[in-house]
Amino acid sequence: MGHVTEQVGKTLLFDLDGTLVDSFPGIRESFLHTLTVMDWEIPPEERINRVPGPPMEQTLQDLGMSPEMAQEGLQIYLAHYGEVGWDMSTEFSGMRELLIRLKEQGYRLCTATSKGERFAERALRKFHMFDLFDFMGAAQENGPRREKSAVIRHVIDHVDLTAGDPGLDRVLMIGDRSHDIEGAAQFGIDCVAVTWGYGTPEEWAHARHTVTDAHELERIIHEWT
Structure with missing residues (x-):
């Protein structure tokens, strides 16, 4: 239980397409x-x-x-x-199991996806991931919240965080494209790039960390302070 207590207040933002699901x-x-x-x-x-x-x-x-x-x-x-x-779509290997472990360890899990809300929820429910998240941050299919930075701001505004707040150093973005890295950077949030998605080495070079599988991602999350 000590490990759970240690992670209280740490928030993980997960991209969906190319990170959790191969869509x-x-x-x-x-x-x-x-x-x-x-x-x-x-x-x-x-x-x-x-x-x-x-x-x-x-x-x-x-x-x-x-x-x-x-x-x-x-x-x-x-x-x-x-x-x-x-x-x-299909689920990327090991990601649901990783979410379950992170949830049990006390991390706050949110999505931050440019996928529309309706389709994001469908995908998460299809792979039995929806209930593992504390908050689903997604784009609006017919509204102004479309860019990744707008989605991240939407999450920040709804999980008791404030843009520019020192507490954002306890937020970590996990994604596969430059939009994840650049969107997080607008708020001073570090990003882990996953190589099993749709990005390129040139995009991943701007992330704080780059990982090649779910086990490596889990190690980086645990080492992150």
Whole structure:
């Protein structure tokens, strides 16, 4: 029980896609469906591999769509993902078991995902992770909270933390993309980059730590002070 007491007040923010769950097959399917419906050129596979992470409308604008077209594309994407894509995901090995151990050890667990709230909850419930989290921080599917930094602020505001508060040094972000690292950095929060997701070594280089499996992640969390 001493270990539990030691961790009280320590908050872990978990990204979802690429960190807890491999959702790329469904994201890819719905992304390609969106481009086909909009009669838009399909980008190379290397570009498609970088789609998970940022808000979809941002990705569509990066491909050359106007903000208005990107919003239209977002709605096509969400409709298809809600019907087909969301259920094509699988759990990354060892992550649910790690969450259970961290919960038992007294860490406060929150998600901080750019995935919309409805789909985030579906994914977490599918893999029996939802009840392990103290708070689910996610993006709004039809609202202003879309960027990762906005999601992190949403979590901070709802778990008795304050941006700029020294207590944020007891918060750690775990994610796989530059958006996780950069979003956490805006609040002075360290980030652990996981290599089993969708990021690149260039992105991970900006994280405080980089880990290759759930056991290494657990060790880093326990060493973190």
